[in-house]
Structure formats: structure tokens, C-alpha cells
Amino acid sequence: MTEKKKILIRIGSLRHGGAEKVLVTFLKNLPQDKYEIDLLLNLYSGKYLSEVPSWINILYLNKGEMITTNRPHEIPRKAARVIYQGALKKFPNLLYKGKLKNKKYDIEFAAIHGMRDEILGSPIKSSKKIVWIHNDLSQVKGYTNDEIRKFFGFDKIMVISEKIEHLFHSLAKNETEKQKIVKIYNPLDTEEFIAKADQPVLHYEFDHSVPTFISVGTVFPQKGFDRLLKVHKKLLDEGFKHKILIVGDGYDFENIKKLKSDLGVDETATMLGFTDNPYPYFKNADFYILSSRYEGFPTVLFEAITLKKRIISTEVSGANEMLNNGELGLIVENSEDGIYEGIKKALTQPASFETYSEKLKNYEMPFNLENSVNKITSILDEL
Template identity: 80%
Template sequence: MTEKKKILIRIGSLRHGGAEKVLVTFLKNLPQDKYEIDLLLNLYSGKYLSEVPNWINILYLNKGEMITTNRIQDIPQKIYRVIYQKLLKKFPKLLYQGKLNGKKYDIEFAAIHGMRDEILNSPLKNSKKIVWIHNDLTQVKIYTNEEIRKFFGFDKIMVISEKIRETFLNLAQNENEQQKIEKIYNPLDTEEVLTKASAPVLNYTFDHTIPTFISVGTVFPQKGFDRLLKVHKKLLNEGFQHHILIVGDGYDFENIKNLKSELDVDNTATMLGFTDNPYPYFEHSDFYILSSRYEGFPTVLFEAITLKKKIIATDVSGVREMLKDGELGLIIENSEEGIYFGMKKALENPEHFNPYSENLKDYQIPFSLENSVNTIMRILDEL
């Protein structure tokens, strides 16, 4: 019996984001006889905690939900968390000797790009280090080329789309750095998506006499829900009756909710919050709309493709690859005008979407859950 590889995986929390879901899907499909895994969270919270297999050891720096408000009573706890986490980041030996009991890991794994420095500054000099990049970092202000180059300190850089791969290839300075880059499609359990889509819709009534546009994602500025609501208002003013359904939660939830009221569209736009199963809402909606300002590889589009939805998506990283350059859905300019153009086309000329539906009928997603998991396991085993 070969000894199990000891792996430390780090992520902020297991809240309801794409990277968190992808990580948990991956962990659920790993064989437990090969690896000994410690999953270290900055914050012990999130909807996906209950889905982590029980053989994986969950550790955390702080407990409780993320504090997204500035209420007076929350400020001391917020300050304590920030100081404590910054202290452990600055003096990693404290973390490794204390919380991690001086354990020696074979592999240290940053499950999101935000954990780069925590893993690269690990006192374990002999461990192999991996990072999983889920976002197009060229669209994130703080990531200059110089900042992105720091990721070459890892032994492997796993990227989830062709655009992100090209970003890193262009910044690689030698063949050794090029070989660190590995493109892996996000693990998506298509069978689970199809099964869950047949469940009943809860807490929402669809009006099938007018079109419904659904958008699903963590509610923060990247996702462009503010743009979506402004376009919704403009189209209503022009006499185009339709509904907007936003499924998801996040730190910007209250802001978007307030914007919805300011625009006076509370009767035609619904924010459902987080749900464990968004797929029945997909199933009953007429159009799926991705209004994002930037992405890495929006897995949610693969879910929409799996459910054969009529898709409108801003031209962000991953979209051309996923929609086969516009064969499977309408790709629009990444702007408020682009969103307006796409939605107006859907309302004014719905038959424009018929060819996409035809192309989707027999379309098979170009990867499987098994392939993605096997590729990541190969990387773990070769390191």
C-alpha cells in the first residue's frame, strides 16, 4: 500500500460562488484511499460545507458567516478577523506550527487566485504548490502583468479557459514556465443538473404570458446585475413587457435590491436569493442572460447549455469558447448597450433564437466530470 499524499487546500470559505462549487464537486469525486486532505478555510461558512465528503478534514481560521454590513455591533468581530488573518498571513509559521500542528504536506493547493501569497509564502519549502485560476485576471485592476507573473512561483497553474491560458502563455519567459500551465475545464455534473431541473419551483410563480430572463450568480459588481436592471427598466419604458429573475446571494445583494426599488421595477424583477437548486428556475425561464463585466469561465453557461436554454451572454472570457463562437447562443458586446441590444432582440424577434435551439439539440458538452477529475488527479500524482 503506497502512502497517501498529504494535501493542504486553501480557500476563503465555501460560500455560494462558482469556484467554491467547482472545488466541492471535485472533492466529492476523489477516491479517499489515495489522498489525505486538509481543507483550510479562512471562514468556516457557506452553503457547500455540508457537501464536503466526511473523510476530508476541515480546518478554519474563524467561524461564522461573512460580515457584509458595517453595523456597530459587528465591527469588533470584523476587526478581530481581519487582524488575525493578516497576522497569520504575515507570520505563516504561527499558522503551520499552531493550527496545522507542524504537519508536513506533499502538496499545497490554492483553490482560488486570492490564496496565491498564502501558499507561496508557506514555510514548507519542499511541498509542491498548485494554484487554480478561475478568473480573467487581466480584468481585475490590481493584477498588473508583474502581479500575474508572481503565479509562476507555483509548480502548476491550473486555468479554466483558453483566454486565461493565453494570458499566462504570453507572460511566460521560458519553456519551463510554459509547461506549468494546464487548462482544465471545470468539473460539472451534467446528470445532476438534468435530474435537479425536474424538481418543483419554490417561492416564485412564473407568468408564461410574458418572457422571463433568468440570471444566476453571486451578487457582486462583476456580475453586472446593475446593468441588467437598468436595461430592464429601459425596455419596460419602451413597452416591452418581460420579467427578470436573479438567483444568487452575495455582498452586493442589498445594493442591487435598493437599485431595483429606485428603478421602480419591484413588480417585474425578482431577486430570489441563494437556492441549493437553481435548475427548475432555469427550466421554466425563456432566456438565460449572462450580464457579467468579466469572468474566467462561467460554469453557469454550461448549465444553461445542458438545459438547452436560449442564451444571451456578454463577450467575456470563456464565452466564445463555450458558445462555439456564437453557434449556441447570442454573444453581445460587454456593455449596457450590448445587454439592451440582446434583450431587445429576444423580445422583438424571438425567432432569431431558433437556430441556436437547433444547434443545442444534439450538442454534447466537450468534457466530462470524469475527465476533469482525472486530469487534476494526474497533476496531483505527477507532482
């Protein structure tokens, strides 16, 4: 019996985001006889906590939900968290001696790019270090080429799309650095959401006399819901009847809700908030729209493809790969104008989407759960 590899995985929390879902799906499909895993969260919160397999040891720096507001009574708690987490980042020995009980890990794994410095700053010099990059960092504020180059401090850089792979290749200085980059499509469980899509819609009345465009995602500026609502207003003013349904929650929720009221589209645009099961809404909507400013590999398109939706997507990292360069859905310019043209086309020429629907009928996903999990485990085993 070979000894189990000891692995430390770090992520902020298990709140509803693509990277979090992907991590938990991966953990659920890992063989437990090979690994001993500690999952360290900055914040013990999120809907995916209950899905983590029981054999994985969950540790955390703080408990409770994320504090996204600045209400006076919450500021002390928020400040205490920031100071505590900051101190552990600055003096990692405290964390490794205390919370992690001096455990010697074989592999330390940053499950998101934001954990780079925590893992690279580990006092365990002998461990192999891996990072999982879910975003096109060239589009993320503060990530200059020099900042991105710091990721070459890892032994392996797992990237989730061709665009991110190209970015890292372009910054690699030699063959050794290039060898560190490995592209792995996100492990996603298609059967799970096909089954979930058949459940009833609970909190929304679909009006089948007008087309409904659905968009699902964490509500923050990256997702471009502000652009979507402005386009919605413009098209309504031009006499094009349609509805918008936004499913998701996030720190920008109140701002987007206020924008919706300011634009005067409360009757036709709905913000549903967070739901455990967005798939019945997907299934009943007429079109899926991705209005994002940037992405890494938009998991949500994978879900829309699986549910055979008519898709409109801005040209972000991963969109061309997922939609087979526009064979499976309409890819529009990454701007308000692009979104406008896309929705207008759907409203004025719905028949033009038939070719996509035909292609989707017998489409087989090139990326599946088993392949992704096998590829990641083979990296863990080789290190």
C-alpha cells in the same frame, strides 16, 4: 501499499460561488485511498460544507458567517478576524506549528487566486505548490502584469479557459514557465442539475404571457446586474413587456435591490435571493442572460446549455468557448448597449433563437466530470 500523498488545500470559505462548487465537486470524485487531505478555510461557513466528503479533514481560522455589513456591534468581531488572519499570513510559522501541527505536506494547493501569497509564503519549502485560477485576472482590479507574474512561483498553474491560458502564456518568460500552465475545464456534474431541474418552483410565479429572462449568480459588481436592470427599465419604457428574475445573494444585494426600486421596476424585476436549487427556475424561464463584466469560465453557461436554454451572454472570458463561438447562443458586446440589443432581439425576433435551440438539441459537452477529475489527479500524482 504506497503512502498517501499529503495535501493541504486552501480557500476562503465554501460559500455559494463557482470556484467553491467546483472544488467540492472535485473533492467528491477523488479516490480516498490515494490522498490525505486537509482543507483549510479562512471562514468555516457556506452551503457546500455539508457536501465535503467525510474523509477530508476540514480546518478553519474562524467560525461563523461572512460579515459583509459595518453594523457597529459586528465591527469588533470583523476586526478581530482581519487581525488574526492577517497575523497568520504575515507569520505563517504560527499557523503551520499551531493549527497544522507541523505536518509536512507533499502538495499545497491554492484553490483560488486569492490564496496565492498564503501558499507561496508557506514555511514548507519541499512541498509542490499548485494554484487554480478561475478568473481572467487581466480584468480584476489590482492585478497588473507584475502581480500576475508572481503566480509563476507555483509549480503548476491550473487555468479554466483558453482566454486565461493565453494571458499566462503571454506573460511567461521562457519554456519552463510555459510548462507550468495547464488548462483544465471545470469538473461539473451534469446529471445532478438535470435531476434537480425537475423539482417544483417554490418561490416565484412564472407569468407565461410575457417572456422571463433569468440570471443566476453571486450578487456583486462583476455580474453586471446593475446593467441588466437599467436595460430592463429602458426596454419597458419603450413598450417591450418582459420580466427579469435574478437568483443569488452576495454583498451587493441591497444596492441592486435599491437600484431596482429607484428604477421603479419592482413589479417586473424580482430578486429571489439565494436558493439551494436554482435549476427549476432556469427550466421555467424563457431566456438565460449572462450580464457579467468579466468571468473566468462562467459555469452558469454550462448549466444553461445543459438545460437547453435560449442564451444571451456578454462577451466575457469563456463565453466563446462555451457557446461554440456563437453557435449555441447569442454573444453580445460586453456593455449596457450590448445587453440592450440582445434582450431586444429576443423580444422582437424570438424566432432567431430557433437555430440555437436546434444546435443544442443533440449537443454533447466536450468537457465532462470524469475527464476533469482525471486530469487534476494526474497532476497531483506527477508532482
